[in-house]
Amino acid sequence: MTFFIFLLACAAAASTGIIFKPGPWYASLVKPGFTPPNWLFPVAWTVIYLLLAWAGYRLALIPGSQTVIALWAAQIALNTLWTPVFFGAHQMFAGLVIITLLWLVVAVMVVLTLRLDVITGLILFPYLAWLCVAAALNFSIWRNNR
Structure with a gap:
């Protein structure tokens, strides 16, 4: 049941x-060469x-994980x-500020x-890696489309 709460x-x-x-607005923006x-x-x-969701579920089972679960809630x-x-x-x-936070x-x-x-x-590492790409993409789009 706990897994499904995180999945929800x-x-x-x-x-x-x-x-x-994204639509036509995003398609019209100047994007960097590293855009996926x-x-x-x-x-x-x-x-x-x-x-x-899997990481949240696992964290919920670990005693003393309240701070990390609060961070999980903040990130979602x-x-x-x-x-x-x-x-x-x-x-x-504003998107850049949010993605930086x-x-x-x-x-x-x-x-x-x-x-x-x-x-x-380790389950969370792909998320952090993808956020690096997403933040760099957001920054580049902001810089190139003012």
């Missing part, structure tokens, strides 16, 4: 991508959300917020999780 939170975050699609192909975004996020809230701000409101700089929260979460359980910490 991830599904809520993922639903913003269904509501606020469009098909990769839903694949990557699906894997990341499944890993996030920031994750959910980014899409409507960037794709919905077309606010590239998101990256910081996830980085701290990974470090603290590794101290509690190495496997769960």
Whole structure:
């Protein structure tokens, strides 16, 4: 049951991508050469959300994980917020602020999780890596499309 609660939170975050699609606005932006192909975004996020739910479930089973679970909740809230701000409101700089905060929260979460359980910490690494790409992409788009 606990896994499904974390999965539901991830599904809520993922639903913003269904509501606020990139569309013609995003297609018209100047993007950097390292921009992943469009098909990769839903694949990557699906894997990341499944890993996030699994990590949240594992964390919920570890005594003393309250701080990390609070960080998990903070990151899913920031994750959910980014899409409507960037794709919905077309606010590239506000999106950059959100994704920077998101990256910081996830980085701290990974470090603290590794101290509690190495496997769960490693489960979170793909998310942090993808956020590095996403933040660099957000920054480059903001810089090149003012």
